[in-house]
Each structure stands twice: as C-alpha cells, then as structure tokens.
Amino acid sequence: MSEEKGKDEAIPVAPEADKPESRFKVAWQDIVRGxxxxxxxxxxxxxxxxxxxxxxxxxxxxxxxxxxxxxxxxxxxxxxxxxxxxxxxxxxxxxYNSKRDTFSAAIRPFTDTLTYATPLIAAGLGVGLAFRAGLFNIGGRGQMIVGAACAAWVGFTFDLPVGIHLIIAIAAGIAGGALWGGVAGFLKARTGAHEVILTIMLNYIAYYLVSWMLRTPGLLQAPGSVNPKSPPMKETAVLPPLLGSQFSLHWGFVLVIGATVLIWWLINRSALGFEFRAVGFNPDAARTAGINVRRMYVVTMLIAGALVGLAGANQVLSTQSGGLTSGVDAGIGFDAITVALLGRSSPxxxxxxxxxxxxxxxxxxxxxxxxxxxxxxxxxxxxxxxxxxxAPPLVRAMFFLPGRQRAKRKEKLSVTQGAAS
Incomplete structure (x- = not known):
C-alpha cells in the first residue's frame, strides 16, 4: 500500500485552474520573444x-x-x-487627406504610396530570398540598372502589338536582372569569392556600362540627343494605370503582389524552397544531406536578380517614366536591403x-x-x-522585453526545478 502511495506522489499533476493561465503565459512569451x-x-x-x-x-x-x-x-x-x-x-x-474635396482626391496619397512601394517590394523580395539562402545580395543597384536597361531597350526599339510588347519588355527586364545576379552566383559557386564583394563590384560595372551606353548613339541614347537618356517608351510597352489616368498607380503593383505570392509558395511550400532554407541554415549540413550547395548559390542569385530586375522594369515602364537614365534605380537597390531586414526576409x-x-x-x-x-x-x-x-537586444532593453537567452535560461531552470520536485 505504501509503495502505491509513493508512486502516486512521484507523478505531480497540474491543477486544472492553472492551465488557462499557463497557456496565456506561453502565448505572451512567444509574442515578446518573436x-x-x-x-x-x-x-x-x-x-x-x-x-x-x-x-x-x-x-x-x-x-x-x-x-x-x-x-x-x-x-x-x-x-x-x-x-x-x-x-x-x-x-x-x-x-489619406481628408481636406480634399472628393474621395478619389483624398485617397490619391495612398495610391502614390503604393506606386513608390512597388519597386521596393520587388527588389526587397530579391534581397530577402538571398538572405534566406545565406547570401548577402548587395547588388540590387546593378541588377536593377541592367534589368531596366534591357526592358527599356525592348520598350523603345520594337514595334509589337499591345500586350505582347509589354510582356516581352517585362520579361527582358527580369532576364537582365537574373543574368546580372547569376554572374555573382556563378562566381561564388565556382571560385568561392564572397558575394558581398562580387555584387558591390558588379554595381559599379553596371552603372558605368549603362552610363556609357546612354552616351553612345546607336545603343541606348536617344537619336539626335546629347543628353545621357534613352528615347521614351512606346505606348504599347507602358504599364497601364490600375485605377485610372488620374492616379499614378499602375499594373506593376499587381505584378508585385503576384511575385510575393510566388516567393511565399516557393520558400514555404516547394522542395526548392526547402533547399534554400537548408543551405541558409547550414551549408555544410545541407551538403552532407545531398543538396548541391553550389547549384543553390547560382539558382538563388538568378531568382533574386530576376526579382530586382522586375523592380527595374517597373521603374522604366511606368507611366511617369520619360525614358531610361543612369539614375533609374533612385536608391531603391540599397533601400531594398532595409526593406528585407525590416520584413525579416519573409515575403x-x-x-x-x-x-x-x-x-x-x-x-x-x-x-x-x-x-x-x-x-x-x-x-x-x-x-x-x-x-x-x-540590434534586437537594444530594442528589447528599451522596451523592457525579456531577452532570448535570458528567457531560455529561465525556462530551462524552471524545467529543471520541476523535474527535481
């Protein structure tokens, strides 16, 4: 009888009243540690x-x-x-500006915000995808310039039907950005060179290459012009307005929404996305598991460059674009790094x-x-x-949130004390 009593006492049972409180506490800890x-x-x-x-x-x-x-x-x-x-x-x-007379005028600032956000999101997706695979894609500027140059060349050179011309111009921009990003990925895979150095150098090469082409008649410079600027895009290659001609927002925003959904599916639902994340977590372990890490570097930079190239195509094919200039990136290539960091590389x-x-x-x-x-x-x-x-610890200290390591130690101590009791 005493042995059975001892066995019963050795298994502590938590009171039912404590369960809701403990669940709430766990949920709150997940929030403040996230x-x-x-x-x-x-x-x-x-x-x-x-x-x-x-x-x-x-x-x-x-x-x-x-x-x-x-x-x-x-x-x-x-x-x-x-x-x-x-x-x-x-x-x-x-x-939203409530001082405007009409509703369409009042929401126009928000459409301007979405217009500015369109290339930022596309370029941020390219940088964030590279982050997921453990690569630092600092070459957004170069990839964007090359993508914009390819889209612009198709946009002002060819006479194609409505719809087809725009699709080919966007595809050219995506291909140009992918090619420029793929160069960095290939050199990283084959030579082991650091992608930060590679992408920074490729930024300079892209900028001066396109600047030279904009000053050279017969390449990208507008005929009869002395300014470093391309001809304007033909009407068949311009992204149409999304909400009407009174707003600057165009269909490029819809393309960016589609790109976000595609990258979310790629990262979270596809086998290729699993390989991206595995290489990003630990390339040595991924290599041991049979993943071709070198191939992943090339594929990652190809897709990342394609997304940044989409941002360049959005810039040069928008309704406000008067043609390609060497400053077409407008700092977006570097702002995309900030966007990716703030978004935690999540689409x-x-x-x-x-x-x-x-x-x-x-x-x-x-x-x-x-x-x-x-x-x-x-x-x-x-x-x-x-x-x-x-500096997440600085933010946690400013708002008196528990740090990750401190919370883990406290949780481990409580588990140890519970086991001992």
Whole structure:
C-alpha cells in the first residue's frame, strides 16, 4: 500500500485552474520573444527619435525653450504641436487627406504610396530570398540598372502589338536582372569569392556600362540627343494605370503582389524552397544531406536578380517614366536591403515593409511642403530603423522585453526545478 502511495506522489499533476493561465503565459512569451514584435518596436522607436528631431528644429520650440523654466507649458505645447502637425502631414501625404474635396482626391496619397512601394517590394523580395539562402545580395543597384536597361531597350526599339510588347519588355527586364545576379552566383559557386564583394563590384560595372551606353548613339541614347537618356517608351510597352489616368498607380503593383505570392509558395511550400532554407541554415549540413550547395548559390542569385530586375522594369515602364537614365534605380537597390531586414526576409513581411517605406517616401515631401520639415528627417528615421533591426537586444532593453537567452535560461531552470520536485 505504501509503495502505491509513493508512486502516486512521484507523478505531480497540474491543477486544472492553472492551465488557462499557463497557456496565456506561453502565448505572451512567444509574442515578446518573436522577431515580428522587435520589428514593430524598431519602427516605433525610430518614430520617437524622429519626433525629437522634428521638435528640435522647430522655430516655435526653440523660441519657447528660451523661457522654459518660467512657462514650461508653452514649451510642451510647442513640442506637441510640432510633432503632431509633422506626422499628420506625413499621414495626409502618404495615406489619406481628408481636406480634399472628393474621395478619389483624398485617397490619391495612398495610391502614390503604393506606386513608390512597388519597386521596393520587388527588389526587397530579391534581397530577402538571398538572405534566406545565406547570401548577402548587395547588388540590387546593378541588377536593377541592367534589368531596366534591357526592358527599356525592348520598350523603345520594337514595334509589337499591345500586350505582347509589354510582356516581352517585362520579361527582358527580369532576364537582365537574373543574368546580372547569376554572374555573382556563378562566381561564388565556382571560385568561392564572397558575394558581398562580387555584387558591390558588379554595381559599379553596371552603372558605368549603362552610363556609357546612354552616351553612345546607336545603343541606348536617344537619336539626335546629347543628353545621357534613352528615347521614351512606346505606348504599347507602358504599364497601364490600375485605377485610372488620374492616379499614378499602375499594373506593376499587381505584378508585385503576384511575385510575393510566388516567393511565399516557393520558400514555404516547394522542395526548392526547402533547399534554400537548408543551405541558409547550414551549408555544410545541407551538403552532407545531398543538396548541391553550389547549384543553390547560382539558382538563388538568378531568382533574386530576376526579382530586382522586375523592380527595374517597373521603374522604366511606368507611366511617369520619360525614358531610361543612369539614375533609374533612385536608391531603391540599397533601400531594398532595409526593406528585407525590416520584413525579416519573409515575403509578406517584405510586402508590408515596402508599403511602409513607400509611405515614408510619399509623406516626406508632404512634410516638407506643409510644415517646412526637411525630407532628410524621414531618411534619418529609415536609417535608425536599420540600426534597431540590426540590434534586437537594444530594442528589447528599451522596451523592457525579456531577452532570448535570458528567457531560455529561465525556462530551462524552471524545467529543471520541476523535474527535481
């Protein structure tokens, strides 16, 4: 009888009342330890720093700071008004402006945001896919320039039927970006050269190559022109507007949505995506498991370059494009790195991050026009986001979240104590 009693006491049973609380606690710990929350808090922290800068350069804030201790309420009101008016101007210029007379005019800022976000998302997908395979694709600028040059050449050279011309021009842009990315992947696979050095050097080669072609008659330069610019795209090769001619948003945004769905399926549902992730986690283990790591490097950079080439095609074939120039990338190739980091290399995370950065681009000009706030403030906010994304422990410390290692040690200690009891 005593032996049976001892056996019963050796198996502790948790009370039923503790189960809901423990489940909630586990769910909360998953949230606060997850990388998605760190990304959101990084944006919040960057906006707070942006608010400090907006207040610091405001003339009224500087004036009331002269008698801060005499009437602190004036200073606080000036700070509040400067920050609220600044971010309100950003929101109205990027999402919805209720001061407009019609609904179509009120939502036009949001369509501008989506227009800015379209190439950012496409290029961010290319960078993020490479990150998943353990490669640092810093060559977005070069891949985008080459892709845009190939799309532009098809766009202004050939006379093709409506629809077919546009499809071939987009395909040429995708192929150009894939070719330029594939060069880096091939050299990485065959020689072992680091992809960061390769892609940076290829950026310079692409820029100066296309610049030379834009200054050479018979290649990309417009006939009879002395400016380094191509002829405008023919109407059959221009992406049609998505919501009407009064909006800048075009069908390139639909292509980017399709690319996001395709990359999500590729990474999470296909055998090739499994190989991408396996190589990214541990190339040596992947090689032992029978995966051709060299082949994966080439395939990854081909697909990544194709996505960035799609961004270049979107730039040069859009309704606002007057032709190809050497500055067609507009910094998007490097901004895509930030978008991929903020989106944690997840396709839908990159999609959301691209829209956010598109809003920053669209709203930055509105802030400057409405409130006199320099557009560089938005650039600083974007840079601070990158800083915080690169330092998750700093974000966790700022918002008093438990660190991953500390939480793991605490969980391991609790399990050990439970087993001992």
């Amino acid at each position: 990388s998605a929350l760190v990304s959101v808090l990084a944006v919040v922290a960057a906006l707070l720093i942006g608010a400090i800068l907006i207040a610091a350069i405001n003339p009224e804030v500087q004036r009331t700071a002269g008698y801060l201790f005499a009437r602190p309420q004036d200073f606080l009101k000036a700070v509040w008004d400067a920050v609220v008016n600044g971010y309100l101007a950003l929101f109205q210029s990027a999402f 839908w995370g990159i999609f959301a991050a691209g829209i956010l950065f598109g809003a920053f681009k669209a709203g930055g000009f509105g802030m400057q026009a409405a409130e006199g706030i320099p557009a560089e403030i938005v650039t600083i906010v974007q840079s601070v986001i990158v800083l915080f994304i690169a």
